[in-house]
Amino acid sequence: MAGESGQDGDRSESREPISRGAGARRRILRAALEVLDEHGLPGFTMEAVARRAGASKATLYRHWPTSGALMVDAMDATFEPFPVPDTGHVQTDVAQLLTAFVALLEETPFPRLLAAFIDAAERDPTLATLHADLTRRRREPILVALTRAREGGQLPSHLDPELATDLLTSPLFYRRFIAHQPIPPSLVNDVVARVLGAWR
16 A cells, blocks of 8 residues: 555546545545455555545545555444443343344445455554554443443443453354354354353
8 A cells, every 4th residue: 555656647637526525525435445345455546446436546645645544534434333222131232232243244344344454454553553443442332331230230340341342242253254154143142141141
């Protein structure tokens, strides 16, 4: 991604210019995610995103100095926190959050985007920092549910919410990204019962 030039060729000059404003920014970020999804890290270039967005490379470079900076903003724009349920039962709350996460893994381009982003983050400290921040924010709803349950007496005071979150989410990541196997419908409830039951 480094070393890309900000100069446009003749083909870019004939493209429709992107107007200023939030709508134009969203259009470019959407195009960036589409390119990342379809072509992965090797195909993620300013030229490819400009072509998909119908913009010139010069337009992109006015807002993002590198393709890495554009990827940072595009991935950050995908973040939509899950609302934290409050059913009164921690097992139900956590199961609902994990079920929503399974849907994200199985029904959206998120896994492909994340795989490409992790690859890029291994090469770029800026992307690594954003990846850590995105991971922290995606973990937050489960941490909130576990901490609330611990403070309310549903879980013991010695429960470690960070470790419990690792144990609850890891089987889902493993099945999807390592084993490349479907996630059984029963897995969420089985994991919640075993992990939270071990602390009781």
